[in-house]
Amino acid sequence: MSAWLEASVSRKLGNFKLDAAISMQREIGVLFGPSGSGKSQTLRLLCGLARPDSGDVRLNGRVLVQKPGGVFVPASRRCIGVVFQNLALFPHMTVLENVLYGLKKEETGRACEWIEKVRMSEMKQRYPSQLSGGQRQRVALARALAPLPDLLLLDEPFSALDGPLRRNLRRELKKLHRETGIPILYVTHHIEDACALGDRVFFMKQGKISATLPVEDLWNPESQIDTWQLLGWGNLFRGEIASSEGGVWFSWGGGKLLLSPSITGRGEARAFIAPHHVKILYPHVPVDSQLAPNVMHGKIVETVHLGGVARVLVKINNCQWQIEHPMESYGGLDLHEGEDIRVSIRPRCISVLRQCEKGGV
Amino acid sequence: MNAAFLISLKVLAVDIPLLLILGTSLGWLLARRRFPGREFVHLLVLLPIALPPSVLGLYMLILLGRAPLIHDLGLLFSFPAAAMAPLLPALPIMVQAARSGFLAVDEGLEDAARTLGSGELSVFYRVTFPLARRFLLAGLALSSARALGDFGVTLMIAGNMPGRTQTLPLYIFSRVEALDLVSAHVAAVLLTFVGIASLVLVRALEGKSHERLA
Secondary structure, three states, X not given: OOOOEEEEEEEEEOOEEEEEEEEEOOOXXXXXXXXXXXXXXXXXXXXXXXXXXXXXXXXXXXXXXEEOXXXXXXXXXXXXXXXXOOOOOOOOOOHHHHHHOOOOOOOHHHHHHHHHHOOOHHHOOOOHHHOOHHHHHHHHHHHHHOOOOOEEEEEOOOOOOOHHHHHHHHHHHHHHHHHHOOOEEEEEOOXXXXXXXXXXXXXXXXXXXXXXXXXHHHHOOOOOOOHHHHHOOOEEEEEEEEEEOOEEEEEEOOEEEEOOOOOOOOEEEEEEEOHHHEEEOOOOOOOOOOOHHHOEEEEEEEEEEEOOEEEEEEEEOOEEEEEEEEHHHHHHHOOOOOOEEEEEEOHHHOEEEOHHHHHOO | OHHHHHHHHHHHHHHHHHHHHHHHHHHHHHXXXXXXXXXHHHHHHHHHHHOOHHHHHHHXXXXXXXXXXXXXXXXOOOHHHHHHOOHHHHHHHHHHHHHHHHHHOOHHHHHXXXXXXXXXXXXXXXXXXXXXXXXXXXXXXXXXXXHHXXXXXXHHHHOOOOOOOOOHHHHHHHHHHOOOHHHHHHHHHHHHHHHHHHHHHXXXXXXXXXXXXX
């Protein structure tokens, strides 16, 4: 059976070369990778807001791009819904007018059904500026889904939301997917989103899809595939979760880390910490109370300058950690390879991946 | 004064639609399209603000009076010249306002409209134009006031012929020359009122533009 979406696009942007190939069925795919890896650009190429230098995109049997070949279907005729990172709700239109935008004028009833599906019926005459962050997300989802697209693309739409709200919206998104059968491609750099939402994860690194694997393999300790090696970004450790000393702790080969109290379940797990969440502590400056429990000592192995970010490899208890620090303040720290440093992580920035995460969304 | 008032109204009747169409199109082009020579076009559009009206008038006089084909149209010192003259100094105001308005519209909103099935024209009429509308109206109010008050360029290419090309500002000039200060005052009060009204309108639009978008 041929895939629902079969896409291979490449585009050169200055020194950056994007070369992505994605194939998926009517499922939820997650495009996961660090900032600047080309995830959002891939979405723009898929939905027709950017032109590839070359490529081939087929969706539901329709050819959307064939270059060379001269086929380029514009965004307006692709039947691909998009929820943008900033949501892009039309500020001069009410909730109802926003949802009605992609429908015919006489389809007000259908727009109202969608507004009801996302539980916004009470607010359909309000303007986006009168809504909360979570409500705006719902409206953006309803607007993108109302025309029943062949594919829904989401570009980190929940990035500005906190834990519980984020979990609720993920749950709603899965429910909408089950009800409509519309396949979803979701872009994120939060590993919890990938685990909680996806059927399949596409890892993206430096403009290329470095690996594709079913989401089960992310948390399956028996899996032969080492996620860390595939991605080459982030800090992923195996360990165990246990309660003690009035908190929930993750014990790994190199020590213990305090986790967010909201984390339930105990036993074997993996913890993922994004490099930008590992904070370098300034010497002779009191440590923030949230950072204090997780202070670790290490030695700088290497520093790589990546645009506005310094990527620092630090050896902590025989394990290598990736740390990203803004370039402008890194210079002020005056750190060199081989020097000792102190780092820490806020408990809420540690993502725990377990089998129960998948079922528990 | 009635004749001058009527001619000024006729000039506005011609210039307001032209300012709206030309100013909006040029403003949109400068805000949204990248093309070779864009900076040059922008400078050229703004140039009338920096040049003295007599210089502008002189060049227009040469263009309308000497350029082949245009010369044959016989536009000089006629109503069409009186209607055309205020466009030059007023157009930059409209273009700048339109350009700022279109730049203030988040391109992400236009992209969202495209993914929802809108073609380029529909994106403009349903998203870009309504969101930039207050800027456009403010620009139109200011540029119309400037067009109504034009003196130098009109005098240079349309002359000061009562009943044919004499607009209100030229009427005031003639009345002052004839030491008929009362008539000059009446016309001046009228123009001052129009100027204040257009500024009040602009301020009101600026205030409202943030109400729903805040």
